[in-house]
Amino acid sequence: MEPLKNATKWGDRESAHIKVTEPLKKFVFQHLDMDPDTLPKKYPQKKTLDAILGDSHLSATFQSELTQLIDKTQITTDPWTRITNSLGQGYVESLRSRFSDIPAVVELVVFPHSHEEVVKVVQLANKHKVPLSTVAGATSVTLGIEPSLGIIAVNLTQMNKIIDVNPEAQYITVESGILGPDLEAQLKTYGLTLGHFPQSFEYSTLGGWAATRGAGQNSTLYGKIEDMVMGMKFVTGLGETLITRKAPARATGPDINHILLGSEGTFGIITEMTLRVWKTPRKTRLSAFFFKSFEEGLLAYKEILQNGYRPAVMRISDSEETYHNIVAQALMRDTPKMPFSYRMLLGLLEKKGYKDGTRSMGVLSFEGDPALVALTFKQAKKSFNRYKGVYIGSRPAKSWYKRRYELPFVRDPLIDHGILIETFETSTTWDNIMILYRVTRKILKPECPILWTHGSHFYPNGANLYFTLVAPQKEKDEFTQYYRIRKKVLDTFQAYGGTLSHHHGIGRSFISNYLAEIGDEGLKTLRSIKNALDPNKIMNPGIFGLDSKLS
Ligand SMILES: Cc1cc2nc3c(=O)[nH]c(=O)nc-3n(C[C@H](O)[C@H](O)[C@H](O)COP(=O)(O)OP(=O)(O)OC[C@H]3O[C@@H](n4cnc5c(N)ncnc54)[C@H](O)[C@@H]3O)c2cc1C
Structure with missing residues (x-):
């Protein structure tokens, strides 16, 4: 098996234009007040592979019934696949893979090929009360795919077909597991584009974008993903099919699409989407x-x-x-x-x-x-x-x-050298943007010698702010150092009029501050939707903290 740290390695660095040269490394070390000849850090190994994989909590009956419903070739317990379906791309996950300190991994991974197969898996999981983690590109930066004990992963990346293209009315219907480059390459043959290009474009999927309300680099013209959705096909946590019919706009009560968009897998699984598309720009x-x-x-x-x-x-x-x-x-x-x-x-x-x-x-x-x-x-x-x-x-x-798409290639070599690097992003209105910018910098700068900020998503009423934090790791205190900084960032965003996130989502990383974000009534509303769509609480347990007591 590959070294565990490669489970969170970002992409194909060989073909990248961005190079982490020795002079660049030295420049960073110098700014962090580190020895210019710093060697890669030897992360102490906390767990053996066996301990990480753990004992199985799945019953033999569940596993045998699963193989009757889904072809055996689409189910695996291969250790590497289990591990890579349990780790996203947050800094904590990079630490976990380097320290071999992964709290839990999914017990098996199912790769459905169709909406009907997703329905079957979810219904079976309900019958046996087996929790499910929906995994797609695994590029979540908010612990969106962090598993709990005894959970299985439903990996959607085999559901990647374009079902319908209508160039005249400019919409498409697509399976949700399609990766960014595959989607755009196929659209290009029709002279069309979706216009959604997140920095993680090469490795993230349509369903992942929708489930987190993501934003692409061209969002000022094309909008965020939620602005592109005309209709959806969805499997609820009970294994029932929910379809929102496509329409350019509607006034048919609250928009169900917007209940499912951003639900981060905790209400069910998006299997297909109908999206508005645009002509390839001339x-x-x-x-x-x-x-x-x-x-x-x-x-x-x-x-x-x-x-x-x-x-x-x-x-x-x-x-x-x-x-x-x-x-x-x-x-x-x-x-x-x-x-x-x-x-x-x-x-x-x-x-x-x-x-x-x-x-x-x-x-x-x-x-x-x-x-x-x-x-x-x-x-x-x-x-x-x-x-x-x-x-x-x-x-x-x-x-x-x-x-x-390449700045993230810099991240792994820096973490390898004992450097903390993480990003946080927020949004606010124009009247508040410089206040939020200045105060966040003031609070973080003493701990983060390198602190970059940019705005990359703009609206007539405000914009996002995206912070990249770089600091030397605190030896033997790497995790708590990060949790402390994260709490500071979230508290600052909220105290000074920012949102907890503009496009990364909430996942399990930001639940400490989630109640303050949406309020008691907001939380009650989300919990009642969860109860209706996933009464057995098997879908992505822990997301938004809906299953726990938030304070
Ligand atoms: C280097 C880097 C750059 C990034 N840049 C951007 C950016 O520019 N813009 C941006 O918005 N985000 C960005 N992200 C964050 C991340 O790529 C997005 O959140 C992305 O939308 C996740 O898609 P995914 O396919 O990887 O989903 P995953 O990481 O596999 O899943 C993310 C969450 O969505 C749920 N989910 C996934 N698919 C489905 C589905 N079909 N139905 C229901 N739930 C589902 C999962 O359970 C999980 O909770 C970046 C991340 C990295 C590491």
Whole structure:
């Protein structure tokens, strides 16, 4: 079997443009006040493989009935498959895999091939009161697939077919286990796109996006996943089929789609979805801007949106993230060097008051019909001018585009060297955004020598803030260090008007603060829906803390 730490390894690093070179590592170590020659950490091993796999809690009858319903080739107890279906991509999970300290793993993994097979598995699990964990791409960063004892995984990745494409009315019906690249590649043959490109695009699935209310990098134009859904096919926790018929819009009582979207597997399993799609953009214009400060950049972005224009991608990094982006680009080259033209540009900007330490870089993409792209770009530039934004061409934006799924490749080598790295994200209204930004930074900076922030999802009324935290691990205190920081982040978000999450979801990571997020009546509502759809409480136990006492 592979080393356990590879169970949380992110993606295919060999083909990546992003490289963790020795100079880049040294730059990070220096910022964290670590020895520049730090070697990979030897994580003490806490459990043997046998102890991790544990004793079986499943009855022989359940297992034998399962094999009568589902072909044996679709069921496995292979240890590696069990482990990789039990770990998502949160920092805690990266620690667990490195320390061999995995609290529980699923007992077996079933790979259904159809809605009907999902129904059969859920009905059987009800009969035997066996809990189920729905697993798809396993890219959750909120302990969304953390198993409890005696649980089995229903892995949806074999349910990946496009069922119907209607180019005329621009909608598609798709099985929920399809991965991002497979979905977009097939849509491309029809000249269509869904327009949903999360950073985890290559390894996450449609159903996972819907179950967590995810957001893609082009969300300003295409919306979050919940804006794309026209109808769904769903298996409730009782194994019954719930269908919401497709419609462009409806007024038929509360929208059931929105009860299922974001339910993170705890009400049941999404098996199919009908989604609105768009024509592949005829024109895409990538561009980059510098602002004198993060705040001025945000004001310019607000103006564009409030004037009714919609670039597809809108991102802006604060000064620390801007600075590190610029340096890292240079340090990732085989011979670390910044291109001459870029050095000249930065020198010029410095002279004009776009100072290193306060300046902020924005990246945008304008896409769609060429006339609309030209107009949106022109109007955006006007807003930027008003806030002293300076257009620096397309190159930095093209470079971002090329590497847009790759920053996570940096994470594993850093954790290997005893570094904590994790992201948290929130959203708030324009009138509050700088307050939330400043206070979060003030509270976290003493513990996190590297603290990046960017906004990447923008609305006429506000935006998200995405924080990347990097700190040296506290030796022998790695888990509690993280839990302490996490609590600080969540408390700060809530105390200063942010949401617990804009697109990662709640999972099991944020339940300490969930009651404060939705209130007693909100919790009562969710619990009553859970009781109706999953009365035996077998679906993803622990999600949102619905089964436990929240305080
Ligand atoms: C490096 C990295 C970058 C990321 N970038 C983004 C980003 O840009 N935007 C974003 O929104 N998120 C992002 N994420 C978070 C993660 O990728 C998303 O939450 C994603 O939507 C999860 O999809 P998945 O297929 O991997 O689901 P999983 O991780 O397998 O499951 C996530 C949750 O959804 C449930 N679930 C999955 N499929 C179904 C289904 N069909 N029916 C019912 N429940 C289901 C699971 O039980 C679990 O609770 C990122 C994560 C990583 C590690």
